[in-house]
Amino acid sequence: MKVLFVKSITVFATILLLAACQTDEAPQPLKPAPDMKVEVGTDPHSFAEYEKVQISHMTLDLDADMSRRTLSGHVVLDLERPEPGFQRLVLDTRDLDIHDVNAIDPDGDFLPVSWHLGKDHGHLGRPLVIVLPQGISQVRIDYSSRPEAFGLQWLDAEQTSSGRPFMFSQSQPHYARTWVPLQDTPAVRYTFDATVRGPRDLMVVMGADGNLFELNATGEYHFHMPEPIPSYLMAIAIGDLEFAEIGPRSGVYAEPQWIGPAAEEFDVLEEMIDIGENLYGPYRWGRYDLLVLPPSFPFGGMENPRLSYVTPTIIAGDGSLLALVAHELAHSWSGNLVTNAAWRDLWLNEGFTVYFEARIMEALYGAEIRDQLAKLAWDGLQDTLAQADPRDRQLVRDLSDRDPEQAFMRVPYDMGRFFLDWLEDRFGRETFDAFLREYFDHFAFESITSEDFRDYAREHLVEAHPGRVSMDEIDEWLYEPGMPEFAIAPESDAFEQVDDWGERWLAGDIELDELPVEDWSVHQWRHFLIGLENKLDAETMMAMDNEFALVEQQNYEILFLWLMRAIEAEYEPGIERLEQFLLEVGRNKFTRPLYASLAESDWGRDWAVEVYERARPGYHPLTRQAAERALGLSEE
Numbered sequence: 001m002k003v004l005f006v007k008s009i010t011v012f013a014t015i016l017l018l019a020a021c022q023t024d025e026a027p028q029p030l031k032p033a034p035d036m037k038v039e040v041g042t043d044p045h046s047f048a049e050y051e052k053v054q055i056s057h058m059t060l061d062l063d064a065d066m067s068r069r070t071l072s073g074h075v076v077l078d079l080e081r082p083e084p085g086f087q088r089l090v091l092d093t094r095d096l097d098i099h100d101v102n103a104i105d106p107d108g109d110f111l112p113v114s115w116h117l118g119k120d121h122g123h124l125g126r127p128l129v130i131v132l133p134q135g136i137s138q139v140r141i142d143y144s145s146r147p148e149a150f151g152l153q154w155l156d157a158e159q160t161s162s163g164r165p166f167m168f169s170q171s172q173p174h175y176a177r178t179w180v181p182l183q184d185t186p187a188v189r190y191t192f193d194a195t196v197r198g199p200r201d202l203m204v205v206m207g208a209d210g211n212l213f214e215l216n217a218t219g220e221y222h223f224h225m226p227e228p229i230p231s232y233l234m235a236i237a238i239g240d241l242e243f244a245e246i247g248p249r250s251g252v253y254a255e256p257q258w259i260g261p262a263a264e265e266f267d268v269l270e271e272m273i274d275i276g277e278n279l280y281g282p283y284r285w286g287r288y289d290l291l292v293l294p295p296s297f298p299f300g301g302m303e304n305p306r307l308s309y310v311t312p313t314i315i316a317g318d319g320s321l322l323a324l325v326a327h328e329l330a331h332s333w334s335g336n337l338v339t340n341a342a343w344r345d346l347w348l349n350e351g352f353t354v355y356f357e358a359r360i361m362e363a364l365y366g367a368e369i370r371d372q373l374a375k376l377a378w379d380g381l382q383d384t385l386a387q388a389d390p391r392d393r394q395l396v397r398d399l400s401d402r403d404p405e406q407a408f409m410r411v412p413y414d415m416g417r418f419f420l421d422w423l424e425d426r427f428g429r430e431t432f433d434a435f436l437r438e439y440f441d442h443f444a445f446e447s448i449t450s451e452d453f454r455d456y457a458r459e460h461l462v463e464a465h466p467g468r469v470s471m472d473e474i475d476e477w478l479y480e481p482g483m484p485e486f487a488i489a490p491e492s493d494a495f496e497q498v499d500d501w502g503e504r505w506l507a508g509d510i511e512l513d514e515l516p517v518e519d520w521s522v523h524q525w526r527h528f529l530i531g532l533e534n535k536l537d538a539e540t541m542m543a544m545d546n547e548f549a550l551v552e553q554q555n556y557e558i559l560f561l562w563l564m565r566a567i568e569a570e571y572e573p574g575i576e577r578l579e580q581f582l583l584e585v586g587r588n589k590f591t592r593p594l595y596a597s598l599a600e601s602d603w604g605r606d607w608a609v610e611v612y613e614r615a616r617p618g619y620h621p622l623t624r625q626a627a628e629r630a631l632g633l634s635e636e
């Protein structure tokens with residue numbers, strides 16, 4: 001499947017002029033579109049027919065009602081019409097109440113148009129089909145979101161650490177359509193303006209220019225996004241937020257009790273931006289701020305441009321989990337600047353980002369930490385590949401009849417990264433860096449397919465530097481299942497030392513207090529605890545807790561692994577901590593495997609279901625979905 005995408009802005013400019021000429025005539029009278037039946041478009045996860053008509057800019061005007069859990073108001077869509085005679089606009093919607101649709105003529109007058117919502121297609125939602133008179137290039141839709149909108153989480157006062165209500169969006173991969181009617185495909189990019197009114201005592205922020213550093217007493221906020229973005233990067237949040245500056249163009253927003261620790265934890269942010277620029281060219285988004293969300297945020301982070309979202313579970317007190325911040329920042333180039341045209345091409349977005357993240361970590365903390373992180377990723381990827389559906393063991397995957405949520409597994413991330421590691425090794429770092437820099441420039445603010453990358457790499461790498469890599473080898477990475485045999489496995493001396501110590505301890509040759517843990521990095525600890533899978537009993541875990549107090553860990557990565565071991569060993573103090581953990585944290589990376597492991601254990605499923613029922617009101621819809629699948633409460 002090849003996604004067609006109109007890349008040339010000049011083509012659009014010409015078409016716009018044509019359209020403008022045609023608007024000199026009166027818009028055509030209302031008539032129903034010849035065929036109102038709508039199929040999914042070129043992107044199998046969107047109904048948008050974007051080769052024929054495409055959103056170029058949107059203007060949002062929304063009221064946020066925290067108690068009714070709705071966003072309501074209107075959006076004005078500016079359209080480019082590559083096929084001026086094509087007389088309908090199909091938008092993606094899911095669980096939206098559409099109140100009115102009007103065309104706006106070139107004089108700014110409203111023109112009622114006929115429209116209807118098509119049938120419900122489950123996670124794809126319902127197409128909104130609008131008859132589009134000739135010469136019209138603006139449409140206004142009055143609508144409201146529903147409390148159950150999948151892309152928005154509304155938290156009550158008692159579900160946040162500030163004790164005040166909170167709302168945040170998660171639009172990736174295809175949930176923007178649950179809060180804005182739009183062409184919800186990464187193939188389309190647009191700029192936007194927004195006015196949002198919220199409660200006077202809460203701050204509204206968006207992934208855009210215009211975020212304030214303090215509360216606006218009127219409750220009204222204005223935003224402008226000058227760089228074109230795909231819909232999955234639309235982001236809004238409302239809460240009791242404070243701001244702390246980190247550098248001249250960077251800072252952090254968080255609820256009051258997180259703001260101090262967050263500002264300390266992320267104090268290298270400005271330095272990270274400098275490293276990114278040195279590697280791959282200018283940061284093109286103005287400011288870069290972070291927003292710390294409540295612990296129910298289902299992901300580690302989300303790369304919303306200008307304002308990336310992060311989970312508070314990376315605030316470890318020692319900066320040891322900052323790879324995640326490096327990752328979200330790296331997306332400012334890989335993904336936000338050059339993104340995948342459809343979700344089958346997600347590796348172009350995430351694989352590049354994991355590679356870039358590793359380069360930032362190396363520049364900040366050295367090659368040893370980079371290697372430890374690479375080895376953790378490699379080992380995790382081997383497990384994933386061993387268990388994954390055969391369709392999911394390669395970089396370019398057919399997702400056409402599946403929920404694009406399923407794109408998000410380790411393969412596009414880590415296998416994509418090891419593909420780029422391999423290219424770097426074959427061509428040398430200098431050549432490969434120069435290639436990447438050119439690549440980001442060449443495709444800046446575009447959405448591309450794996451085949452676009454392949455063609456570009458053929459010309460600028462393979463043929464420009466002959467004898468290093470063949471196209472057959474590249475195609476093996478892209479289209480063949482599993483890791484190619486010629487992939488390069490990372491090695492870590494530090495992990496080998498941990499393995500040696502671990503074996504001696506398990507064999508009874510040394511005591512716990514002889515393990516040299518004071519020298520271990522967080523990642524060595526992670527490697528150690530992963531290696532102890534199914535090897536501990538409750539008594540040993542108690543002895544380890546007496547020595548290392550793992551059950552009281554503030555580092556969530558270590559704590560998570562300790563809780564996984566506690567489930568296997570049915571270790572009581574760990575189970576008590578686990579209950580508290582599941583009630584507090586909704587990050588899927590942790591909750592999904594914990595629930596899955598409980599469901600598989602011979603003692604834990606009923607207990608897990610009972611804990612889940614209590615935790616559920618505080619979970620994001622995505623966390624609920626994953627937990628229910630893990631517990632066998634809903635279908636895959």
Ligand SMILES: [Zn+2]
Nearest residue numbers: 327331350353
């Ligand atoms: Zn990412």
